[in-house]
Amino acid sequence: MKSEYDVLIIGGGPGGALAAKTAAEKGLSVALAEKRPAIGAPVRCAEGIGEDLICEFFDEIDPKWISAKIEGAKLIAPDGSYFYLNPEMAGNEVGFVLDRKFFDRDLIWQAVHAGAEIFVKARAVGAIVENGVVCGAKIEYNGEVREVRAKITIAADGVESKFTRWCGIDTTVPLREMETCAQYLMTDINIEPNITVFHVGREIAPEGYLWIFPKGHRSANVGIGISGTQSGDGQRAKDYLDRYVSENFPEGKIIEQIAGGVSVCEPLECTVSDGLMIIGDAARISDPMTGGGIYNAMYTGRLAAEVASKCIESGDLSKEALMEYDSVWRDSKMGRALERNYQMKEIFVKLTDKQLNAILTSVKNLKMADFSTLSLVKEIVKLNPKLIKDLTGLK
Ligand code: FAD
Numbered sequence: 001m002k003s004e005y006d007v008l009i010i011g012g013g014p015g016g017a018l019a020a021k022t023a024a025e026k027g028l029s030v031a032l033a034e035k036r037p038a039i040g041a042p043v044r045c046a047e048g049i050g051e052d053l054i055c056e057f058f059d060e061i062d063p064k065w066i067s068a069k070i071e072g073a074k075l076i077a078p079d080g081s082y083f084y085l086n087p088e089m090a091g092n093e094v095g096f097v098l099d100r101k102f103f104d105r106d107l108i109w110q111a112v113h114a115g116a117e118i119f120v121k122a123r124a125v126g127a128i129v130e131n132g133v134v135c136g137a138k139i140e141y142n143g144e145v146r147e148v149r150a151k152i153t154i155a156a157d158g159v160e161s162k163f164t165r166w167c168g169i170d171t172t173v174p175l176r177e178m179e180t181c182a183q184y185l186m187t188d189i190n191i192e193p194n195i196t197v198f199h200v201g202r203e204i205a206p207e208g209y210l211w212i213f214p215k216g217h218r219s220a221n222v223g224i225g226i227s228g229t230q231s232g233d234g235q236r237a238k239d240y241l242d243r244y245v246s247e248n249f250p251e252g253k254i255i256e257q258i259a260g261g262v263s264v265c266e267p268l269e270c271t272v273s274d275g276l277m278i279i280g281d282a283a284r285i286s287d288p289m290t291g292g293g294i295y296n297a298m299y300t301g302r303l304a305a306e307v308a309s310k311c312i313e314s315g316d317l318s319k320e321a322l323m324e325y326d327s328v329w330r331d332s333k334m335g336r337a338l339e340r341n342y343q344m345k346e347i348f349v350k351l352t353d354k355q356l357n358a359i360l361t362s363v364k365n366l367k368m369a370d371f372s373t374l375s376l377v378k379e380i381v382k383l384n385p386k387l388i389k390d391l392t393g394l395k
Contacts, residue, residue, distance in 0.1 A: 008150035015280030015297030016156030017107035022305035024114035035123035040104030077360035078201030161282035177265035183223030
């Protein structure tokens with residue numbers, strides 16, 4: 001590890017990897033520090049992603065990244081009524097359940113091939129801030145803490161991000177907007193191999209949802225997220241998950257367990273400061289409605305590196321110059337979806353089980369030629385006029 005780079009990236013998730021690859025392709029000297037001993041493990045993710053989204057980054061999808069191809073989805077209400085998005089309707093919403101152990105590693109390999117230096121078991125333990133300007137990080141590596149300076153530092157350290165705080169930016173997520181999650185990778189279970197399943201309702205997953213994401217033959221990520229404020233003794237995410245699993249998959253085997261958090265708040269007010277760019281989960285850029293953030297992290301990682309490259313070339317590393325990154329992602333399709341989905345989430349968390357039952361019953365027989373989340377919401381509004389008042393803010 002050298003003492004100086006053009007770009008230093010903290011965190012080796014999909015966001016950090018895309019930032020490293022893009023910055024290296026632009027000819028910059030790049031270091032990425034990942035605190036874990038291995039990239040991609042443990043996987044704290046249900047691994048779902050839309051096909052159109054992932055195709056934005058690659059000409060070809062490597063089959064080993066994919067655990068299952070998804071052709072439809074079932075959204076199940078507390079009383080068992082459900083909306084079934086079948087393969088004919090699914091259109092552009094089909095997707096994949098990834099194998100992130102392979103996927104994340106390949107992203108990092110691509111960064112290495114582009115020329116980035118990657119360090120695992122390299123933990124950022126502090127920021128170097130001089131006169132308000134972020135100039136790099138203190139990295140604990142091989143038993144010693146060293147100062148690594150950079151023209152631009154990119155915080156890609158995920159939902160647990162401390163780096164941004166060390167730079168003086170408040171990243172607190174209100175407890176009600178932090179979903180606490182538990183997930184089992186299960187095998188020996190009867191599932192539909194190409195259909196994702198979502199259960200909603202206060203009894204099953206208060207202010208969140210329970211998911212089944214197929215991972216191949218008789219295997220799936222079975223997980224749950226509930227609001228932090230709903231968690232308590234006997235009512236933790238794992239308790240809800242255990243109850244569901246014992247009722248629905250009593251013979252299933254759990255071969256991996258994870259716990260994690262997902263922020264469902266609005267993104268940070270500003271995602272840059274002098275010498276610093278914040279991407280992906282660290283910037284709270286995951287989808288407030290679904291909790292999905294793989295695409296968002298990759299998108300912001302690539303964009304941050306592109307803007308960083310321009311700013312390094314021009315020699316202007318000020319917050320004002322880096323703001324281009326902040327305004328471009330906010331104005332992008334993804335940024336606008338975040339805004340809309342935040343409003344949707346605020347309504348969703350207030351719905352009672354009775355209202356959820358009514359909504360899902362109303363759309364049960366819906367056939368839509370052109371499916372998208374937004375068109376489904378529009379149909380729900382049409383069929384449930386009482387909700388319109390709450391939803392009128394939607395774009
Ligand atoms: P991360 O992938 O979290 O990477 C951050 C990296 O930074 C980590 O490797 C971490 O070890 C490292 N790091 C942290 N601190 C330091 C430090 N001090 N020094 C060095 N390294 C550090 N998203 C989807 O799109 N689809 C899903 O189905 C989905 N399911 C999910 C299910 C669960 C249970 C959870 C918890 C999340 C899920 N997500 C899902 C969200 C998704 O995992 C994240 O949005 C995505 O991984 C964000 O990428 P990132 O690069 O911003 O951060």
